[in-house]
Structures are given as structure tokens and as C-alpha cells.
Amino acid sequence: MDLKNKKILVTGAEGFIGSHLTEKLVEMGADVTALVQYNSFNNWGWIDTFDDEIKNSIHVVTGDIREYDNVKRIAKGQDIVFHLAALIAIPYSYLSPMAYVKTNVEGTTNILEASKDYGVEKIIHTSTSETYGTALYVPIDERHPMQGQSPYSASKIGADKMAESFYRSFNLPVATIRPFNTYGPRQSARAVIPTIISQILSGKKEIKLGSLSPKRDFNYVKDTVSAFIKVAESDKTIGQVVNAGSNHEISIGDLAEKIINILGKKVNIICDEDRIRPEGSEVNRLWSDNTKIKELTGWSPKYTLEEGLKETACWIEKNMKYFKVNIYNV
Incomplete structure (x- = not known):
């Protein structure tokens, strides 16, 4: 799939990985809509730091993935959805577990439902290596059992399973990317x-x-973004879960x-x-086996x-x- 000129929605576009992905998609010639969490200050996160040329090329909308009517309105007319919006801090998940269920599980379900209703061509759902818990064997491949060792990881397991269920139940063209520990500017x-x-x-x-x-297993953010792009471009990733790590x-x-x-x-x-x-x-211990993503997409880390x-x-x-x-x- 060629992403140039595609109408692409990025949820969590104001965040660490999301902002880098949004920039890259604009550079590739995509028509990008960036969903930023609503706030009364009209703060767009890292998008506010973009060069004016890139910023002016993005259609920024504010909202909340926990609200279905809002998600449905934003998803209408989109060809591809990169779903990155989530609560991700593990320590905070000990303090407020239900917030993670509402954002990560219910919010993801809203994205999947809206994408189904509007016939989105492909959804790239973002998982996390934390769903594996402590490695039972290494390197960790996609067949490794999932273990909810924090409320955060449990909520992401729930979100991953909702994505899987929409693929199996409704033939929704969803691919799940499971990044290991991404790092870089803006984190x-x-x-x-x-x-x-x-x-x-x-x-x-x-x-x-x-x-x-x-x-x-640490992966530089530019490599992680490249993995997102490769997963979106490859038809072989539909219905699949793929690790993105350095090995x-x-x-x-x-x-x-x-x-x-x-x-x-x-x-x-x-x-x-x-x-x-x-x-x-x-x-x-987290150590990624990245064999599958290499075989399906040709991706490998450069940094x-x-x-x-x-x-x-x-x-x-x-x-x-x-x-x-x-x-x-x-």
C-alpha cells in the first residue's frame, strides 16, 4: 500500500512516537489528520514545536478516544488509522487502574468500531512489549504468552485482544505492532x-x-516510526501481531x-x-525476536x-x- 495522498488519522499524534510518525507521514505526502486530546489551553503537545510548513500541512482535531461519537466523527472519510493514543505510564497505572481500562480498552474499541462503520482500509493498532511480562524464554517472539504484570500491561492486553476480535469477527483489516522500548527526542x-x-x-x-x-530491548524512535510505516504498507501484516525491536x-x-x-x-x-x-x-527481561517483521515487511533497525x-x-x-x-x- 502506498501511503502517499492517503487520508490518514493518527491518534495520540501529540505524543512522543505519534509526533515523529505524524511528521514522517507528512514528509511522505500523506493527507494527515492528527487527533490530539482535548484541553482548554488548545495545547497540541509536540505538534506545537513543528516547523510551520509541516504544522500547516496537518489537520489537527481535538477530542477524546473515550467518547465514541467524537471518534466516529473524526474517523469518517479516513483511509488509514494509526492508533497510538493511550495511557502509558506504568507507575501511574498502580494509582488509577480504571483510567487505563477506559482509555486503553474502551478507547481502542471506539477506534475499531468507528473504523468498521466507515470501511477504513487499514488500522495499525499499537501494542507494547509490556504485554509479554517477564520473558519466559528469549528472544521473545509473537507466540510468547501475555502476562498482565501491571494494570497498564493488562489494559494493553485487553486492547490487543479487542483488535484481534474485530479482525476475526468482522474481518476488519487491522495489524498490531508491538514496539519494545522506544527512546529518543521528545520522550x-x-x-x-x-x-x-x-x-x-x-x-x-x-x-x-x-x-x-x-x-x-531499546529501539531508537526513528526506527520505530519506520516499523509503523512498513507495517502499514504491507498487506501481509493484516490480522498479524509483529514485534518491533532491535533483537x-x-x-x-x-x-x-x-x-x-x-x-x-x-x-x-x-x-x-x-x-x-x-x-x-x-x-x-524483554528481548525482542524481530524475525517476523523482517519477513513480512523487510524492516530492520538502522540505528x-x-x-x-x-x-x-x-x-x-x-x-x-x-x-x-x-x-x-x-
């Missing part, structure tokens, strides 16, 4: 890499982190040391009890971890105003 300090970099660049000699032993793992402790070396600073790492997940909720970390650090250094390094961002 908030909610995530570990900007947390480490922003604390170091602020001049701190001691940086606070949670558990250092868990291992993760490499690194512990949080080793990651922190790598970043410290890249930045050329001397700092100590402190384990902050407030940042540690409940014991049964911690996902100890090494070192290259991505350097670009991320450069961006954070120029945008420290977005980071409150003295506050734990849940």
Missing part, C-alpha cells in the same frame, strides 16, 4: 533514558534510578554506565525505592544504541526546559 522523563540523561546534564553528581538489573538487550545498570561514558561525566547511581515496581510487577543515545542526549541538552529533574515523573 518524557517518565522513561529511563531521558531520566538518566537529564539528571546528568543538569549537573547532578548522583542520579536516582529504580532497579538496575532488569534488561530491555539486543542491555541491563538498566549497563545502560546507565554507557550513557555516563558517552557524556563523559563522573556520577554515582543511587537506587531510589520510590522508583522500584512492586516485586511481582517488575518485568525483569545502533550508541548512535541513538548520542542524538537523544544532544536533543535533551538543547531542551532541558522540558525536564523537572528534581521531581520523580511517574
